[in-house]
Amino acid sequence: MEEIKVLGAGLAGCEAAWQIAQRGGKVVLYEMKPEKFSPAHQSPGFAELICSNSLKAARLDSAAGLLKEEMRRLGSLLVDCAEKCRVPAGGALAVDRGTFSRLATEAIEGHPNITVRREEAPAIPEGPVVTATGPLTSGALAGEIEKLCGGALSFFDAAAPIVAAESLDMGKCFAASRYDKGEGDYLNCPMNKEEYERFVEALLGAERAPVHSFDARDPKVYEGCMPVEVLAGRGRDALRFGPMKPVGLRDPRTGHRPWAVVQLRTENRENSLYNLVGFQTNLKFGEQKRVFGMIPGLEQAEFARFGVMHRNTFLHSPGLLAADFSMLERPELFFAGQITGVEGYMESAASGILAGINILRRLRGQETLVLPETTMMGALSRYISGYEGKDFQPMGANFGVLPPLSEKIRDKRQRYMALAERALASVDWESARA
Structure with a gap:
């Protein structure tokens, strides 16, 4: 044959x-x-x-x-x-x-x-x-x-950043899965309303990386891998109903559901690396460090990989x-x-x-x-x-x-x-x- x-x-x-x-x-x-x-x-x-x-x-x-x-x-x-x-x-x-x-x-x-x-x-x-x-x-x-x-058919796709576990402030995070499913497999970084609004404001004003070798005049961004800054531009509460939704979570420090939350998921068995869930981005690397550093627990985060954006062709x-x-x-x-x-x-x-x-x-x-x-x-x-x-x-x-x-x-x-x-x-x- x-x-x-x-x-x-x-x-x-x-x-x-x-x-x-x-x-x-x-x-x-x-x-x-x-x-x-x-x-x-x-x-x-x-x-x-x-x-x-x-x-x-x-x-x-x-x-x-x-x-x-x-x-x-x-x-x-x-x-x-x-x-x-x-x-x-x-x-x-x-x-x-x-x-x-x-x-x-x-x-x-x-x-x-x-x-x-x-x-x-x-x-x-x-x-x-x-x-x-x-x-x-x-x-x-x-x-x-x-x-x-x-x-x-061409459109733009994006990947989320990965941070080192040892660089996180664990005193500001709590381990939990939504509705207590699993055994606290996610790290959760809670925000109150003021922290969330400051974060969204910074995200909207952050400088994005240039999109080289593409036609960036009218890029199509796939809904399933939406850059977080693009999603934030759809409305002040868009992130709270998307990757930062707080439903099913309770902050043990307050006993209440946070206004918004950023979830981190482990990248390896050693739990030494964490992925920012739903935070695909095309911000410049320096801007990622600045803006994502506003997330409670990530102020001193070391980025093992910054988010990137690239074109996908179908x-x-x-x-x-x-x-x-x-x-x-x-x-x-x-x-x-x-x-x-x-x-x-x-x-x-x-x-x-x-x-x-x-x-x-x-x-x-x-x-x-x-x-x-x-x-x-x-x-x-x-x-x-x-x-x-x-x-x-x-x-x-x-x-x-x-x-x-x-x-x-x-x-x-x-x-x-x-x-x-x-x-x-x-x-x-x-x-x-x-």
């Missing part, structure tokens, strides 16, 4: 290569790091996490939890890696990102059916290919994809891709990952699972796997291939993309669990995994 080429060793590329190799297919995996890095990547390892170390909720009655369970049942490599290096994060599955990348890299490089080439693919090769080069696809390859697909997948992630006009060419219009770490990995399974099935003359729309993976694949609206936007896992239940269930948690149970019961997972 002809070798299958996979371009890119991010989350989607790793899953695609793994699924092919585990089923007996031969893979040549191209990864340009460490020869060349994108503006957002720093590590030579595979499956590098950029924005956050959280893979979202783990419980089954959540959209993210259901997605991961479906992936697990299809033999996901990365869900397994995540479970092996998880760190405390309340009801979320968060990982030590360095260990996560190492485990994925070792698994891929050690597989006998995978040959890794540490070089940039300048063009899409002939024959069977999974293109999983991500939303930061570079150079000539990006141009070729755009030409092949008749244009692309295909206008409806009309270009089928629900099995193959290109309609070139069936042996598959796309996977955020470049297809799925949004999120696990969503990208899930698309890689389906692309890997399906390209091998196609080569073997078998019917490709399209999961029912009652599953989260099936609903997302139908979204990117069959969206009929005027403004196609990336989509992450959410229960709104699933068909409604036939019966009315008023309790939200019970309704979500019923949707999850229906999804898992709607597929013969052993046959799908074969």
Whole structure:
């Protein structure tokens, strides 16, 4: 059988290569790091996490939890890696990102059916290919994809800063998860009304970094990764109803709910680094230190990584891709990952699972796997291939993309669990995994 080429060793590329190799297919995996890095990547390892170390909720009655369970049942490599290096994060599955990348890299490089080439693919090769080069696809390859697909959808994406735990004033923070879920897995920095209003005023007046090599005249900022300064500009209380919402938390010093709160989530098992949850930003580095230093407990914070902003490029997948992630006009060419219009770490990995399974099935003359729309993976694949609206936007896992239940269930948690149970019961997972 002809070798299958996979371009890119991010989350989607790793899953695609793994699924092919585990089923007996031969893979040549191209990864340009460490020869060349994108503006957002720093590590030579595979499956590098950029924005956050959280893979979202783990419980089954959540959209993210259901997605991961479906992936697990299809033999996901990365869900397994995540479970092996998880760190405390309340009801979320968060990982030590360095260990996560190492485990994925070792698994891929050690597989006998995978040959890794540490070089940039300048063009899409002939024959069977999974293109999983991500939303930061570079150079000539990006141009070729755009030409092949008749244009692309571009917008701006941002990452949150990370601070050193030893530099925090723990006397001003308190450990707790919302509604006491988990075991105090987040550090919370509470603000009263006056502190919050001063912070918002400083944030709105802070100087933003120039956006080089982009058309910054009218940037589209994706709602799911909104820079905190952009969100603050939507109204004085926008942050209090967004990443700084105080609901489900009580300050032990006062016995009351804070006016606003900044949550910090651990980045590694040693709890030596913390991510500012929801604080994606494009402020200049000095401004980040000044403005975020106004957050109680962060006055002397040392930044292990400042927030950054970069452009993401997505295909206008409806009309270009089928629900099995193959290109309609070139069936042996598959796309996977955020470049297809799925949004999120696990969503990208899930698309890689389906692309890997399906390209091998196609080569073997078998019917490709399209999961029912009652599953989260099936609903997302139908979204990117069959969206009929005027403004196609990336989509992450959410229960709104699933068909409604036939019966009315008023309790939200019970309704979500019923949707999850229906999804898992709607597929013969052993046959799908074969």
